[in-house]
Structure formats: structure tokens, C-alpha cells
Amino acid sequence: xxxxxxxxxxxxxxxWIEEFGASISFDQELVMEDLQGSLAxxxxxxxxxxxxxxxxxxxxxxxxxxxxxxxxxxxxxxxANEDIHLNIEKMLIETIGPVGGxxxxxxxxxxxxxxxxxxxxxxxxxxxxxxIEIFQEVLMVxxxxxxxxxxxxxxxxxxxxxxxxxxHLMAYFWMLERxxxxxxxxxxxxxxxxxxxxxxxxTTFPIDRQMTAEKLGFSDLYQNSLxxxxxxxFIIEFLSNSSIxxxxxxxxxxxxxxxxxxxxxxxxLHDSYSTGSSIMPQKKNPDMAELIRGKTGRVYGHLIGMxxxxxxxxxxxxxxxxxxxxxxxxxxxxxxTSLKVFTGMIDTMSVNVQRLWDTVKKDFSNATELADYLAAxxxxxxxxxxxxxxxxxxxxxxxxxLSDVNLEEFKESCPLIEENIYDVLTPEQAVKRxxxxxxxxxxxxxxxxxxxxxxxxxxxxxx
Numbered sequence: 136x137x138x139x140x141x142x143x144x145x146x147x148x149x150x151w152i153e154e155f156g157a158s159i160s161f162d163q164e165l166v167m168e169d170l171q172g173s174l175a176x177x178x179x180x181x182x183x184x185x186x187x188x189x190x191x192x193x194x195x196x197x198x199x200x201x202x203x204x205x206x207x208x209x210x211x212x213x214x215a216n217e218d219i220h221l222n223i224e225k226m227l228i229e230t231i232g233p234v235g236g237x238x239x240x241x242x243x244x245x246x247x248x249x250x251x252x253x254x255x256x257x258x259x260x261x262x263x264x265x266x267i268e269i270f271q272e273v274l275m276v277x278x279x280x281x282x283x284x285x286x287x288x289x290x291x292x293x294x295x296x297x298x299x300x301x302x303h304l305m306a307y308f309w310m311l312e313r314x315x316x317x318x319x320x321x322x323x324x325x326x327x328x329x330x331x332x333x334x335x336x337x338t339t340f341p342i343d344r345q346m347t348a349e350k351l352g353f354s355d356l357y358q359n360s361l362x363x364x365x366x367x368x369f370i371i372e373f374l375s376n377s378s379i380x381x382x383x384x385x386x387x388x389x390x391x392x393x394x395x396x397x398x399x400x401x402x403x404l405h406d407s408y409s410t411g412s413s414i415m416p417q418k419k420n421p422d423m424a425e426l427i428r429g430k431t432g433r434v435y436g437h438l439i440g441m442x443x444x445x446x447x448x449x450x451x452x453x454x455x456x457x458x459x460x461x462x463x464x465x466x467x468x469x470x471x472t473s474l475k476v477f478t479g480m481i482d483t484m485s486v487n488v489q490r491l492w493d494t495v496k497k498d499f500s501n502a503t504e505l506a507d508y509l510a511a512x513x514x515x516x517x518x519x520x521x522x523x524x525x526x527x528x529x530x531x532x533x534x535x536x537l538s539d540v541n542l543e544e545f546k547e548s549c550p551l552i553e554e555n556i557y558d559v560l561t562p563e564q565a566v567k568r569x570x571x572x573x574x575x576x577x578x579x580x581x582x583x584x585x586x587x588x589x590x591x592x593x594x595x596x597x598x
Contacts, residue, residue, distance in 0.1 A: 437462030
């Protein structure tokens with residue numbers, strides 16, 4: 136098959152080499168963006184008088200015809216045409232004749248592909264932002280129902296202090312809020328038009344780059360044609376932001392997996408987000424959470440791969456940059472699916488309130504309450520810490536908890552301890568009294584939920 140760039144060549148590559156060099160197997164994902172960019176480009180050529188109105192109208196009609204077919208999944212791609220750009224141009228010429236070749240006047244595949252990816256990523260990042268907000272809303276609803284559900288809080292995966300289960304859930308809300316803000320900020324760098332930069336040096340045709348940018352909905356232009364076609368920072372930033380997000384989801388997934396285990400029994404996942412065993416009939420496995428945790432390495436890999444591709448590339452475009460797309464596409468799919476799965480998983484999970492309550496009654500996570508109690512009576516905290524530590528050790532040796540210690544024993548440890556210590560040591564009081572700003576106290580959680588609602592009610596990106 137004759138190539139659209141064939142003029143300088145006397146021979147052609149073997150089929151398997153063409154297949155190795157082609158990207159149509161994956162960059163057909165950009166078909167709608169490619170057609171959108173071409174339509175804006177031809178409309179500009181027409182308005183600037185670079186091609187005749189008749190030619191432009193024929194091309195626009197042909198592109199719209201291809202767009203309609205693309206929407207119906209009726210386009211047939213050929214690996215011999217290498218990529219989405221040449222495939223569309225070849226189809227256009229076949230549809231309307233040689234005049235279709237004028238579609239490429241004043242542009243290159245280099246600025247064309249960059250435009251496609253900016254359009255694609257802008258749309259996908261806006262969708263991800265909305266999906267984050269949907270997840271945040273689910274977290275808020277779930278947290279609102281468990282403000283006074285008391286759970287063990289951990290450090291080093293050891294019992295630390297009792298906290299509200301809502302407080303734990305809301306920690307992920309604020310992680311997601313930062314993730315969302317990173318994506319929102321990245322839109323400033325995604326929302327730039329490289330169209331009209333040509334191969335690297337611009338064009339001799341009197342094009343109007345501002346016009347095409349406006350037609351495509353971009354807020355600004357690249358100021359340097361070399362930078363416009365060689366920049367992939369916006370993809371790296373997307374992959375970086377996605378790596379942080381998937382890391383947060385992975386941490387949450389790990390906790391969900393622990394909570395759902397027989398050892399913890401803090402929650403039960405809905406059957407829709409669990410699987411069974413082929414050999415062990417009793418099993419209910421948290422496979423969706425495990426899979427999200429596993430996909431974290433996949434997203435990290437795409438980021439490292441992209442950084443490595445670009446680290447030694449001279450300006451401007453190089454064939455290496457064909458490798459920028461598959462990781463981006465896969466990350467979009469992974470992030471969007473993971474968010475949807477996690478949203479449903481948390482929305483449908485049931486919380487074992489009684490199990491959580493039983494757990495916090497049988498540990499030493501109230502030890503800090505006793506140390507704070509002593510400190511409030513004027514004992515230096517470091518001394519109070521030692522007093523309580525020795526008392527805890529004594530309790531462990533005798534097989535009991537602090538709430539089981541009688542008042543006489545307490546006074547042997549420190550004469551300042553009074554009868555009200557038993558109320559101070561209850562898990563409810565331990566949580567309720569922690570009303571420092573951002574703390575786990577019930578009133579602080581109610582305030583936090585109001586702040587979260589306010590954060591979600593900020594102007595969000597439309598889908």
C-alpha cells in the first residue's frame with residue numbers, strides 16, 4: 136500500500152516491521168479527538184482563506200461522515216496506515232477524493248497527536264475529578280452514620296487510642312480532596328493548544344492558532360512550537376497525580392482487607408465486591424480490594440516508564456514518544472474503574488458496630504487517658520507516662536485491663552487518682568473528650584463533616 140509520506144522512498148518495510156512501528160492498535164482510542172481537531176483545523180483554514188470554501192466544505196462534510204461512523208464503531212483501521220491520523224486522512228481521501236489531502240495543510244502529525252492527547256486527557260481528568268467527588272460523598276454518608284461508633288485506632292498496627300470510626304473514614308475523604316486538587320491544578324497545563332506548531336517550527340501558512348484553540352475549547356496556547364510538540368509534562372503530571380491517588384486507594388484497600396478478615400471482623404463486604412474459593416466453601420475473599428491494591432504497581436510502572444522514555448530525548452519529536460499513549464490510556468482506565476469499584480464497595484459494606492465496641496473495651500488503648508489525667512493534675516507528662524507504663528505492665532502480668540484496677544491499686548500508683556478515673560477511662564469519654572481542632576471528638580467530627588460538605592459544594596468540573 137502506498138504511504139501518504141511515500142515520495143522520498145524507493146522501497147518499503149516488511150509487514151512485520153510495519154506492524155512493529157504502527158500505533159493504530161492503541162491510538163485508535165483518540166479517534167474522536169482526532170476528528171474534533173481536524174474539524175477545527177479545517178474550519179480555521181477556511182476562515183483564514185488558506186483553502187477555498189468549497190474544498191473546506193467538502194472536507195468538513197467528509198470528516199463529519201467519518202465522525203458519525205466512529206460513533207457507531209463502523210470505522211475499519213489498517214495497520215499499513217500506521218496511526219489514527221493517517222488512517223483518518225486515508226479514509227477521508229477515499230470518501231471525498233484527493234481534496235481530502237488538503238486537511239493536512241499547515242499542520243504536522245506532531246502537533247496533531249499532541250492536540251489529540253491534550254483533548255483526551257482534559258476530558259478524562261474532568262471525569263476523574265467527578266468520580267472522586269462521588270466517592271467523597273459516599274464516604275461522608277457512611278461517616279455520618281458512624282460518628283459515635285468507636286473503633287480502635289492504630290499506630291504500627293498496634294492498638295493506640297480509641298477513635299470514632301467516622302474519623303477514620305474521613306481521613307480518606309481529605310486524602311481524596313488533595314488528589315482532586317492536584318488534578319484540578321493540572322488542568323491548567325493540560326488545557327493548552329499545541330495545534331499549529333507544525334512539526335517543530337510552525338508553518339508558513341497564515342493560520343490563526345487562537346481560533347483553533349477557541350474552537351477546541353482550550354484556554355491558552357503553547358508559546359513555543361518546539362515545546363508544543365515535544366512536551367509530555369502534562370502526561371507525566373497526570374501519571375504522577377494518579378500514582379498518588381492509587382497509593383491512597385491501596386492504603387484504604389489494605390485496611391478494608393484487614394477489617395474484613397476473621398481476625399478483625401470490623402466490616403463485611405457485600406457479595407458483589409467479594410469472591411469465593413474453588414476449593415474452600417466457607418471463603419469470602421475481598422478480591423476487589425486486593426485487585427486495586429495490586430494495580431498500584433501498574434500505575435507506578437507507567438509513571439516510571441514515561442519518565443524514562445523522555446529523560447534523554449533531544450527536541451523535538453522522536454519516535455520514542457509513540458510510547459506515551461498506552462500507559463496513559465491504561466492509567467485512565469485503571470483509575471476510573473478503581474474509583475467506581477471502591478465507591479460501590481464502601482457504599483455497600485456493613486459495619487460490625489458491636490464487634491468494634493467489644494474490641495475497644497478489651498485493650499490498653501485508654502492508657503493515654505490516664506497519663507493525660509495525671510498531667511492535668513500537675514504531674515509532668517513524662518513522669519505520668521512512666522507511672523501508667525508500669526501500671527499497664529502490672530495489668531498484663533495479672534491478666535486484666537486498666538478498667539479492672541480497683542481504686543486502692545490506682546492510688547498505690549499515684550495518690551492523686553480519684554473515683555472519676557473510671558469515667559475517664561471509658562472508650563466513649565476517651566473519644567468524646569478529644570475535641571481539639573481536627574480531633575476525633577464527636578463535635579469535631581460533626582464540624583469536619585460540615586467542612587467536607589463545603590469543600591464538595593465548591594464549583595466542580597462538569598462531566
